[in-house]
Amino acid sequence: MKLLSLTILIALFVPYAPCQVSAVPKESTVIKTEPGIHFIEEDWSKALKAAQNENKLVFIDIYATWCGPCKMLKQYTFTDSSVGEFFNKNFINVSIDGEKGVGPKLAQQYAIEGYPTLIVTDATGKPVLITAGYLPADVLMQFANEALKRGGQQVKL
Numbered sequence: 001m002k003l004l005s006l007t008i009l010i011a012l013f014v015p016y017a018p019c020q021v022s023a024v025p026k027e028s029t030v031i032k033t034e035p036g037i038h039f040i041e042e043d044w045s046k047a048l049k050a051a052q053n054e055n056k057l058v059f060i061d062i063y064a065t066w067c068g069p070c071k072m073l074k075q076y077t078f079t080d081s082s083v084g085e086f087f088n089k090n091f092i093n094v095s096i097d098g099e100k101g102v103g104p105k106l107a108q109q110y111a112i113e114g115y116p117t118l119i120v121t122d123a124t125g126k127p128v129l130i131t132a133g134y135l136p137a138d139v140l141m142q143f144a145n146e147a148l149k150r151g152g153q154q155v156k157l
Contacts, residue, residue, distance in 0.1 A: 036084030039095035044102045047094035057151045059091040059144070060107060060119040062098045067115040069105035069134035080137040090148060091120070108147075120147035 037063065040047045051058045061078070063070035077083060087093055098107045098115055106112075110119055110127060118135070120128045120143075129147040 001041065020098065035086045036079040037080060037093050038084070039093045041095055042097065042101050042103075044096065044106065047092050048123060048125060051092040054092065056090065056092050056123070057128060057147060057153055058121045058123065058125075059087060059093045059147075060106070060109075060121065061093070061095045062112060062115065062116075062117045062119065063095065064098055064115040070116040072134050073116055074076075077135060077137050077140055083137045083140060086141065087143065090144065090153065115141060118143065120144070122151060 035057075040050070047058050047060075050056075061070075061073065063074075096106055097103045098112060098117075107117075109125075110117065110130065112132075114132050116134070117132045118131065118140075119130045122128060127145055129143065129149040135143065
């Protein structure tokens with residue numbers, strides 16, 4: 001019971017704003033998102049090809065391994081089964097470390113100022129909708145539906 005109370009208390013005081021890009025990186029592991037959203041890990045070109053082949057928009061999670069709100073997204077929002085079902089049907093999902101591989105290039109291309117940054121693009125990489133910071137499941141679903149409308153995509157139920 002004490003652990004649950006402490007967890008709730010900590011959750012109430014965790015900032016939901018995006019982490020600043022200028023913070024000092026710290027190594028940690030990425031939390032896997034099964035059974036929620038299934039992500040292509042670190043492969044931007046594979047995501048774009050899949051989006052072209054499947055005629056879908058691309059949902060990009062650009063994160064940093066040291067970012068608290070990024071970890072919360074991965075642990076709570078991205079693992080939500082209804083969120084996962086919706087995103088897996090309607091988007092090609094890709095997760096990119098903003099500080100490794102293609103991440104710094106994408107961070108520069110999309111003028112990212114903090115982590116996490118969530119971007120929906122068309123199959124060519126042109127941005128449709130961008131937001132930053134932690135989003136609970138219901139707000140992420142609103143973001144996704146708005147992106148589908150702006151991208152001219154039909155929602156797949």
